[in-house]
Each structure stands twice: as C-alpha cells, then as structure tokens.
Amino acid sequence: MDPIRNPYAPGAGQRPPELAGRDRELDQFDVVLERIAKNRPERSLVLTGLRGVGKTVLLNALRSQAIGRLWGTGKIEARPDQTLRRPVAAALHMALRELAPRHRDPERIEYVLSVVKAFALRDAPTKNAPRWQPGIDVPAARGRADSGDIEIDLTELFTDAASVGSDLGVGIALFVDEMQDVPPADLSALCAACHELSQTGAPLIIVGAGLPHLPMLLSSSKSYSERLFRYHRIDRLDRHSADHALTAPAARENVNFTPDALDALYDAADGYPYFIQAYGKVTWDTAPATPITAEDVKVAAPDAEAELAVGFFGSRYERATPAEREYMRAMALLGDGPVATAEVATSLGRRPSSLSPARDSLIKKGLVYAAERGSVAFTVPHFGHFLRSQPA
Template identity: 25%
Template sequence: MKRENPYTPGVAGPPPVLAGRDEELQQFDELSNRLAEGRHIHQETILYGPRGNGKTTLLHKVTEKLETSPQIKPVFVQAPIIGTPDRLHRKLLGESPPSQQMETTRVRGNLGPLGTSVGGALETSEMTETTPEDREERCIAAMNDKPVLLMIDEAQRITGETLAAILSLTDAARRGKTKFAVIFSGTPGLPEHLKRQDATYLERAQSIRMERLDEESTRTALFQPFEEAGYKNRLNASDESRLIEQTQRYPHFIQCLLCDLGCS
C-alpha cells in the first residue's frame, strides 16, 4: 500500500518539520515569557528575509504554542488584510468588522399631507460610532488584563497610518500603561520600508534576519519526515550531499522537491 506523502503538496504548505529555527523559536519564547511577566522587552521585533525561508511557518508555530497559554494572547494577521487602524484595533479586541449603531428616526406630533409637520417636530437620525482614540484606550485596558503578542506577516505592505497606530500601542507599553509587543515579518526590504515611515521608535527594535538553513538542518528537513512516515533512507552519503546541494538549503525548494519525490 502506498504511504501518504509526509510533505504538504502545493505552494506555501507548512513543512512537517520546522528544522533549523530553534534559535528564533527560543528568542520568541523568551519574548513571550517576559511579556507575560511584565519584564523589560523589545516592544518591536523586525523579522525579515527572502520569501520561502519559513518566516510565516515560524510565526504560525509561535501562535500555535501560545494559543493554549492562559497568560498571553497571540494575534496573527497579514498586513494587506488588516488594512486600517480601525481593523487593527478590532482584531486586537476580538471584535467583528465595523458596524454603526443607528438610532432610528423618531417623529413627534402629527404629519400632514406629503409629510408636512402639523404641531410636531421631526428628529433627525443619530449615528454613533466609537472614535479611534476610544478603541485604542479599550485595547490598552484589555491588554493590561491579558498581554498581547501581535505578529504581522507581509509587513512590507503595512500602511503608515496603521503602523502609527501600532507604535502608539507599543509606546503605551513602553511607558508601562499596558502589556504589548509586535513582530513585523517581511521581505528583505522591510527594514527600509519601516524607516521610510519616520517611525523613530523602530530604531530601538530588535532585528532578526532569517537566512537559509545550514547543512545539518537541511538534512533534518529532508529526511526526518520520510523516516517518521516509515520510509527507509537508502541514499549513500554522496547522494545525500547531492540532494542537499540541489535544494540550495532553501526551505521552499526542500518542500517542493520532496513533495514531488513523495508523490512519485
């Protein structure tokens, strides 16, 4: 009977083994623990590197680990989807998309022909909506109760307006008003994109560049999933080296190559 392919077919499927990212996971574990305990942290972290190096998978792993934690709330979003400060605040608060509370038009008195007023008055409709400042204050209060680690993928596409709203929250956290940290994740141009937004706070951000895997991590990513699925590795050392060289130690290439091998 043909065994199931341990690799996820298709583009951007999560790998079965997150190899070679122990250092980054440890850094984010430390960040999460210190945030939960109210200790000093870098409020902003910039994670960047070429596409296909596993940044999104890494953030999903961090999110997965924190989802069972009673001490901290992970929030994973993509910059193009979050769009505006309003959507950002609502995401942090766990609210549904914007809706306006509308007070229906009320009529006092009697209406004459064609709607003319006879001894009465027409009250106009009232539309009430919370302001950005109100929503920010609610976020600050909520994060005091349960700290939030916000992870923004594709952050090279974040708008200046939304970035300003995020940095307003990290500034509040820095001044001890709330418990909040953010990880910006994106392509190699991310640091420059953020600099162009005149965000001076980000000069103090922690920067992490994700490179390709080393040889040993590539070997783990290549062979461990197949061995766990019950396949035998019949390659000699020379064949293994050639296969590692073929992947260029690039996680996306490993994924594509072994998906093809597993399906064949």
C-alpha cells in the same frame, strides 16, 4: 513509494512535517513570553526574509507558543490598500474571546469590546467597501479609540486590550503577516502605539513578518523603531538543518536517503525551506524504494522544477505587465543579487526616471524590493534564474 505516505508539504504558509533550523527563534520567543508575563520589559518582534524561507510558518509557530501559554492572540495579513482598523479590530476581538472565559469581570470584557467596536467603526466607508459592522454584540464606546486619528486610537485600543491580559497575568500578542504592506500612516501609528506600551509595560506585543526591506520602512516611519523591535533575519537553512528537514519525516515512515541523494537535494533546493519541501515531495513519489538515491533525485528534478515554474515562479510572473516583465528581465540579466536601478536603465537604453513607474509597481506587487538606496532585488529566491530560462 506510496504517495499517500509522502510526508512533505510544499504550500504557502503550510507547516512542514519538521520545522528544522528555527529553534533559536522559538526559544527566544519563549523567553519573551515569560518575561512579559513577569512584568519584565521586552520588545516586539519582526521577522524578515525572502519569500519561501518560512516566515509565515514561523509566525504561526510563535502564535502556537503564545496560545500554549494561555495568551490572547490574533493574526492579520496586511494589504497595501487596506487600513489597519478592520483587521486589527477583528484580531483583538479574537484575542479577547480567548481570554474572556477566564476573566472574573464580564463587564470589564464588555467595556473593552465596546472600545474595539468604536475603533472599528471609525473606518471610513468607500464606494466599494461600505461601513463595516464588527460582530461585537455591545454598544460602541464613546470617547475612547474613536477620535479618527489612527495613532491616538491605536494607542488607546492597545492599552485597554492589554489591561485584560494584565488582569490574568498573561498578555496579548498580535501577529502581522506581510507587514511591509501596512500603509505608511498606519505603520507609523503602529510604531507609536508599541512605543507607548513599552514605556508603560503593558503586556501587548506585535510580532510582524515581512520582506527584507521592512526594517527600512519601519525606520522611515519612526526613527526610534530601530530600538523598538527585535529583528530576526530568516534565511535559508544550513546543510545540517536542510538534511534534517528531509530525513526526520522520512525516518518516521521507515525511509532513508543515501548521502549522495542528500547532496543532490541540497544543491537543487539551495537550503530554501519551500524548495526543500517541493523537491522532497516529488523525489519521494519518483523513488521506487528506500533508500532514496541521487539517481531518484535526478529523475525527479525536472518535475519539481516544472511545478515550481508554474506555482511558485510563474504565478508571480503572470501578475506583471509587459513593462514590468521587461524591467525584471533586465534585472535578471545583470545578476541574482541586488542591482543598481541606474544599471537597469542603462541596459534598457532608458532614463531612470522613465522606469520609475514599473519599478514602483513591482515593489507594490511584492515582486522586487528596494534592497538599499538606488538598488533593487527580487523578493523570490532563484527568480533571476527562472527569468533567464524563459524565452525573450
């Protein structure tokens, strides 16, 4: 069939043509936005799940909802080697620019921007990263959000930024992708600032997305974080939603699937949104005509698997050192679910302590996560199957 009309879109964070199976999260976020606008108490949100389940896509969809309600929004992608000062300052600068044209007091906006600038300028310069100059054309405030203590400064910054949203009867939403990579001290400060704002009812919320162990990291940083956030586990799609993700965009192009084709595609993609888009795209290009059949899926599957092996699995595998690959291969041979670190050590004939550097590095690279105490699991679905298919 015509590849130009192919509706499927496998890409990192790229919105699929049909955002299937996420109505519950979208509807609940609408309630959150409405309640906060009416000065009702609400918690910030955290989305967790494996890679490829659509966390970033959903995060962007939630941001679009906030923009549609005229909120100020900003988004950051956390990095393990970067403090929050620069990205948070840039995100709040963007949010304030969205709200400024509707605010009646330009001096009020300028003051809050001066606080944002003061907060940003407390970022300590390094040899590889000289002092950052934010593009804010006002003098930096003095005595506000500039103490150097990230917890104090973040609380003061959020309080002042939220007041602008309050003036307009809306709020500010800060979206944080890869939230598990926020440095521990900054994650603790973020929780403390959210806690303070929740007590005062200030209209600013955090919407974070991260790997499955993010709730554990938040709980370790502040014990009250379990009550501070509303957690949503984002998982693979059920059969109905997976079929809808394929059939709805195809129907708009007057293309159909046979029931057997949908069976084969669900077996191949296992309900994971990224895989659904990947198999759907290659199958469309392979099929000669509508309806798409199970035979078309069978012919297309090797090409889809080859693309995933290079772009989805292989790119991550190449980031690992030989010692890290040995560790992951041992994990894969023990099974697809969480495995005990002691079992990994036993299978390699090593002491657990000698493998700690490889495990910790894999966690830092986002290839595995600590599923629970004493066990690890892959952050990427089907990664164990991919590793077992590779030559030793």
